[in-house]
Amino acid sequence: MDHETIIIETRGKVGLITLNRPKALNALNSQILAELVSAVSGFCADPGIGAMVVTGSDKAFAAGADIKEMQAISYADAYSQDFFAGWEEFTRARKPIIAAVAGYALGGGCELAMMCDFIIAADTAKFGQPEITLGVIPGMGGSQRLTRFVGKSKAMDMCLTGRMMDAAEAERSGLVSRVVPAAELVEEAVKAAAKIADFSLPSVMMAKEAVNRAYETTLAEGLRFERRLFHSLFALEDQKEGMAAFAEKRKPNFTNR
Numbered sequence: 001m002d003h004e005t006i007i008i009e010t011r012g013k014v015g016l017i018t019l020n021r022p023k024a025l026n027a028l029n030s031q032i033l034a035e036l037v038s039a040v041s042g043f044c045a046d047p048g049i050g051a052m053v054v055t056g057s058d059k060a061f062a063a064g065a066d067i068k069e070m071q072a073i074s075y076a077d078a079y080s081q082d083f084f085a086g087w088e089e090f091t092r093a094r095k096p097i098i099a100a101v102a103g104y105a106l107g108g109g110c111e112l113a114m115m116c117d118f119i120i121a122a123d124t125a126k127f128g129q130p131e132i133t134l135g136v137i138p139g140m141g142g143s144q145r146l147t148r149f150v151g152k153s154k155a156m157d158m159c160l161t162g163r164m165m166d167a168a169e170a171e172r173s174g175l176v177s178r179v180v181p182a183a184e185l186v187e188e189a190v191k192a193a194a195k196i197a198d199f200s201l202p203s204v205m206m207a208k209e210a211v212n213r214a215y216e217t218t219l220a221e222g223l224r225f226e227r228r229l230f231h232s233l234f235a236l237e238d239q240k241e242g243m244a245a246f247a248e249k250r251k252p253n254f255t256n257r
């Protein structure tokens with residue numbers, strides 16, 4: 001697929017995807033969705049890639065779903081096309097994805113960042129769910145994921161008032177894992193992704209699966225699920241290599257086997 005709305009690069013074992021609709025502040029239209037999903041699935045299929053970073057511009061990670069594209073949609077179309085369901089494909093990526101957010105991450109932009117495995121924010125980042133100001137509500141997971149990230153009170157505040165949260169508040173609230181100077185954002189995110197990509201890919205994928213399961217099940221079920229995954233890792237050469245390397249005081253050489 002040719003890509004017009006994103007830029008795809010590789011940095012070692014890291015796939016870097018930059019949203020590239022600068023004139024529309026990276027508003028998420030159907031083309032950007034299709035290109036993003038295709039890029040992520042390409043990186044997931046590439047054995048040379050261990051993790052990904054999704055980023056935007058200095059001004060906007062993404063200023064939301066494309067309002068101009070969706071303004072004329074009828075209820076019948078929204079329902080029958082299951083509008084926005086295509087984003088579920090993005091969340092099916094099994095390799096880790098870091099969102100590197102500078103500037104606006106509003107509406108669908110905030111929701112896309114939350115679909116990633118964690119968010120590294122520039123000190124310029126601003127998060128918000130302003131859909132209420134347009135006469136609608138979040139539709140790409142905002143009411144559900146934001147509530148799990150920051151709790152009911154703050155999620156209600158964000159979704160009902162449409163106000164923005166700056167990077168410091170987002171870090172305090174648990175929405176982002178760390179805040180870095182804007183000039184270092186992509187470098188820091190790629191560095192974090194490269195660190196992940198150097199670990200054993202099956203164990204990385206299982207760690208992602210285990211943490212995600214915590215959002216979907218009871219504690220007792222989640223603990224059993226984690227333990228079964230943990231047991232299965234003893235079938236891997238990488239478990240033997242990782243533990244031998246520790247005992248022999250050397251760096252492990254993981255082969256993803």
Ligand SMILES: CC(C)=CC(=O)SCCNC(=O)CCNC(=O)[C@H](O)C(C)(C)COP(=O)(O)OP(=O)(O)OC[C@H]1O[C@@H](n2cnc3c(N)ncnc32)[C@H](O)[C@@H]1OP(=O)(O)O
Binds near residue numbers: 107
């Ligand atoms: C409805 C659901 C389920 C999800 C959503 O995501 S709805 C969208 C939520 N997002 C918003 O409501 C934010 C909309 N944007 C803004 O409020 C402002 O653009 C801003 C505060 C982010 C930045 O303001 P600024 O004055 O710096 O820039 P603008 O001149 O307003 O924007 C530049 C350029 O980008 C177009 N733009 C911005 N956001 C979107 C968007 N979400 N969809 C489509 N287009 C967008 C904006 O119209 C302008 O383009 P033109 O110069 O061609 O008018």
